[in-house]
Amino acid sequence: MGAGCxxxxxxxxxxxxxxxxxxxxxxxxxxxxxxxxxxxxRIKNWVATLCYSQNGQPMYNNQVSINLGTSxxxxxxxxxxxxxxxxxxxxxxxxxxxxNFTSGCETLCSExxxxxxxxxxxxxxxxxxxxxxxxxxxFHVSSxxxxxxxxxxxxxxxxxxxxxxxxxxxxxxxLSDPTFVNRTIDSVAIVLDWxxxxxxxxxxxxxNSLVCMQNSSCVDSDSGNGGYLCRCNEGYQGNPYLxxxxxxxxxxxxxxxxxxxxxxxxxxxxxxxxxxxxxGYFGDGKKDEQGCTRDNxxxxxxxxxxxxxxxxxxxxxxxxxxxxxxLVYEYVxxxxxxxxxxxxxxxxxxxxxxxxxxxxxxxxxxxxLHSSATMPVIHRDxxxxxxxxxxxxVAKVSDFGASRLVPLDQSQVTTLIKGTFGYxxxxxxxxSLLTEKSDVYSFGVLLAELLTGKEPHCAGGIQEERSLAMYxxxxxxxxxxxxxxxxxxxxxxxxxxxxxxxELVKRCVNMNGExxxxxxxxxxxxxxxxxxxxxxxxxxxxxxxxxxxxSEASDLYTVxxxxxxxxxxxxxxxxxxxxx
Numbered sequence: 001m002g003a004g005c006x007x008x009x010x011x012x013x014x015x016x017x018x019x020x021x022x023x024x025x026x027x028x029x030x031x032x033x034x035x036x037x038x039x040x041x042r043i044k045n046w047v048a049t050l051c052y053s054q055n056g057q058p059m060y061n062n063q064v065s066i067n068l069g070t071s072x073x074x075x076x077x078x079x080x081x082x083x084x085x086x087x088x089x090x091x092x093x094x095x096x097x098x099x100n101f102t103s104g105c106e107t108l109c110s111e112x113x114x115x116x117x118x119x120x121x122x123x124x125x126x127x128x129x130x131x132x133x134x135x136x137x138x139f140h141v142s143s144x145x146x147x148x149x150x151x152x153x154x155x156x157x158x159x160x161x162x163x164x165x166x167x168x169x170x171x172x173x174x175l176s177d178p179t180f181v182n183r184t185i186d187s188v189a190i191v192l193d194w195x196x197x198x199x200x201x202x203x204x205x206x207x208n209s210l211v212c213m214q215n216s217s218c219v220d221s222d223s224g225n226g227g228y229l230c231r232c233n234e235g236y237q238g239n240p241y242l243x244x245x246x247x248x249x250x251x252x253x254x255x256x257x258x259x260x261x262x263x264x265x266x267x268x269x270x271x272x273x274x275x276x277x278x279x280g281y282f283g284d285g286k287k288d289e290q291g292c293t294r295d296n297x298x299x300x301x302x303x304x305x306x307x308x309x310x311x312x313x314x315x316x317x318x319x320x321x322x323x324x325x326x327l328v329y330e331y332v333x334x335x336x337x338x339x340x341x342x343x344x345x346x347x348x349x350x351x352x353x354x355x356x357x358x359x360x361x362x363x364x365x366x367x368x369l370h371s372s373a374t375m376p377v378i379h380r381d382x383x384x385x386x387x388x389x390x391x392x393x394v395a396k397v398s399d400f401g402a403s404r405l406v407p408l409d410q411s412q413v414t415t416l417i418k419g420t421f422g423y424x425x426x427x428x429x430x431x432s433l434l435t436e437k438s439d440v441y442s443f444g445v446l447l448a449e450l451l452t453g454k455e456p457h458c459a460g461g462i463q464e465e466r467s468l469a470m471y472x473x474x475x476x477x478x479x480x481x482x483x484x485x486x487x488x489x490x491x492x493x494x495x496x497x498x499x500x501x502x503e504l505v506k507r508c509v510n511m512n513g514e515x516x517x518x519x520x521x522x523x524x525x526x527x528x529x530x531x532x533x534x535x536x537x538x539x540x541x542x543x544x545x546x547x548x549x550x551s552e553a554s555d556l557y558t559v560x561x562x563x564x565x566x567x568x569x570x571x572x573x574x575x576x577x578x579x580x
Contacts, residue, residue: 007196007211007241010071026073031066034189038240039229040076042163042189047181048091048139051156056146060156065138072195074223075134079191081127081164083120084141085174086157087150092140093161099131104140112153112172124154125169130161133225137161156180162188195227196241204228213245215271235271261285263292290374294318307373311365313388313398332388332396341384341453349393352492355450356501360526361395362387366443367519369397370436375405378434382442383423383456384449404434422456422468427513437513441469443522444508448472451501453486469509476506497529 006012013033014025024033026043035042051060068074084091084105092104105126109115115124130137141159154175166188174180196211197204201218204210212218212230221227232238232246240246251259251273252266260266260275264285267274275285281292305315319326337358340347362382369377379386380402388396402418417429423445425438445456448468456468475484481502482490489498504525510516517525 008072010073027071038231039193039195040079041073041192041194043192045160045162045185045188045190047184048141048159049156049181050089050141050143052143052147052151054148054151054155056148056151058146063139063141064160065136066161066190067136068192069135071135072197072227073135073192074132074194074225075130075137075161076191076193077130077132077134079163079165080161081129081167082139082159082161083125083127083167084157084159085125085169085180086143086147087115087124087154087175088144088147089157090142090144091157091159093128093130093159094138094140095134096136096138099133101131101134103128103130108144109154110149112175115171115175117171118168120169124171124175127164133223135225158184160184160188161190163191193221193223195221195223195225195229197228198226199228200226201228211241213240213243215246215248216240233271259287261287261291307369307377309365309368311361311395311397312368313396315400327401329398332398333391334389334393336385337387337389337395338384340389341449342455350488352489352497354393355489356493356497356526356530358387358389358393358395359447359450359501360523360530362397362446363443363519363523363526365395365397366439367523370439370519376436378404378436379439379442380404380434381419381423382439382446383420384446385420387446420456425513426511435513436519437516440508440516440519440522441510441513443519444505444516445469447501447508448505451486451489451498451505452484453489454484472502473506473509476502500525500529 010027012027014028015022016025025031026033026041032044033041034044046064046066047062048064049060049062050058053059066075082091082093082103082105084107086107087109088107090104090106092102094102105122105128107122107124107126109124119125120127139159139161141157143157147155147157153172156175158180162184167184170177177183197209199207199209200220201210204218210218210228215236216230216232219229219231221229230240232240235249235251236246237249238246248268248270250268251257252268258266259273261277261283263281264275264277264283267276275287277283277285277292281294283290283292285292305317307315313332314330315327316330317328319328340350366379366382369379377400379397379400381399382397386397386399388398390396417424417432419425419428419438419442423442425441427441428434428438445468448454449456452468452472454468454471458466458468472484475481481499485498493501504517504522507515507517508522
């Protein structure tokens with residue numbers, strides 16, 4: 001832009017055609033412009049350099065001063081820092097216009113091994129802040145011993161002012177890099193704040209000199225030197241300094257930023273928009289907020305497609321034309337977890353590591369439903385038959401036909417008893433009061449199922465073994481945990497993990513709901529146990545040593561190990577039944 005294209009000479013951009021391609025410079029000076037925004041200009045850097053010979057003689061001395069004069073530009077104190085690089089140096093930065101200011105720092109180090117990549121706090125690199133309103137800066141760079149003690153890896157001193165987010169110290173490689181100056185000039189900009197004039201908004205408006213165009217607002221500068229800026233109002237975009245000013249953003253254009261729900265109609269308004277739910281739906285219509293929900297209170301499951309979590313199966317819709325509404329879910333390729341635990345036979349992928357992962361994923365999904373969904377959801381039928389596995393064996397919680405929404409101002413709802421025998425919370429069974437702790441109980445049974453390979457309810461066998469929750473809790477109390485665990489779980493899980501998960505099961509199936517943990521707490525504990533899945537016995541070379549370690553666990557003395565395989569008492573095996 002040449003003269004006359006801006007509101008004043010200092011805002012002119014001079015296109016210097018002596019370069020190929022041409023380069024833009026501020027006004028008629030030598031400050032090369034590399035970027036312009038609504039309140040900042042970025043210019044090419046200048047690096048002060050002081051280099052020495054091996055015997056300490058100055059070989060190159062390039063000091064720097066930058067003068068913005070009486071321009072509307074100042075060095076940005078928020079974006080810039082003053083940097084000094086070297087191992088035998090000190091430097092000052094001072095100002096002759098604007099604030100009376102002098103600051104600096106010192107860098108020392110005796111060998112390259114002390115330098116830390118990314119650290120600029122005094123060892124080979126230091127930085128210091130600058131105040132607001134600086135119009136002129138001068139760099140004073142010097143050395144303590146002319147680099148005679150560090151010359152082999154650090155022959156030069158460098159000092160510059162620049163964008164602190166664009167510079168990262170590279171340790172010894174920066175000090176010995178002959179291209180450091182050019183690389184820094186090209187990659188680290190100096191950031192200048194700019195304003196309009198020296199009047200604030202009120203003064204400019206009173207003198208009819210305000211240049212802010214239509215649909216923009218005046219903002220007083222905080223540079224300390226007066227002046228103001230123009231900003232487009234919310235919902236508008238464009239150049240607030242040029243006619244016709246800022247233009248309305250049409251938010252209703254269908255793209256990735258489309259703001260309304262799929263079941264809403266978007267209506268653009270000046271500076272804003274409205275989302276109106278289509279007939280038969282209610283809500284605010286906004287995609288990232290309530291959205292639009294089918295207005296049919298007798299089918300509360302519809303209020304759930306609002307649920308969005310990677311471990312919750314997606315509810316695609318609901319067919320209301322049948323006598324009993326049909327829920328339509330996404331297709332999940334690998335069936336249910338129940339099939340793999342109880343009917344899968346030898347399943348190589350169902351390792352302890354994967355069982356623990358599936359437990360974490362399921363717990364995370366339930367935690368989301370309880371505390372992060374738009375309206376809290378109690379699943380009410382958590383069981384292995386309702387945990388689906390996708391093509392990568394990732395867990396997906398499914399079947400919300402029995403689920404209940406919980407109003408935000410309530411912690412429980414009274415409802416008819418629904419669920420699956422063996423997983424049902426005894427407290428809910430007795431009182432009909434459904435809480436999120438009912439899901440915690442069911443999850444505890446599911447966790448016991450993963451640990452033991454047994455079904456939650458066994459019709460045959462002795463009385464104490466019919467309820468997996470009761471059997472598991474009794475076995476832990478009687479120090480017989482390792483007699484009921486799945487052999488593969490014993491083989492692959494660490495003693496610490498198995499005991500911790502068993503204790504978690506015990507807490508989840510506590511008869512008193514208030515004493516059970518929340519699903520958020522359960523998720524946190526399981527995630528912590530996932531960190532280490534290597535069995536501490538894996539490195540043992542001899543079978544005899546393994547048996548010796550097993551004997552240290554108080555309840556493992558009855559477990560017999562034969563050729564690396566675990567044998568359990570046949571009375572501990574419960575017949576396989578179909579899921580309830």
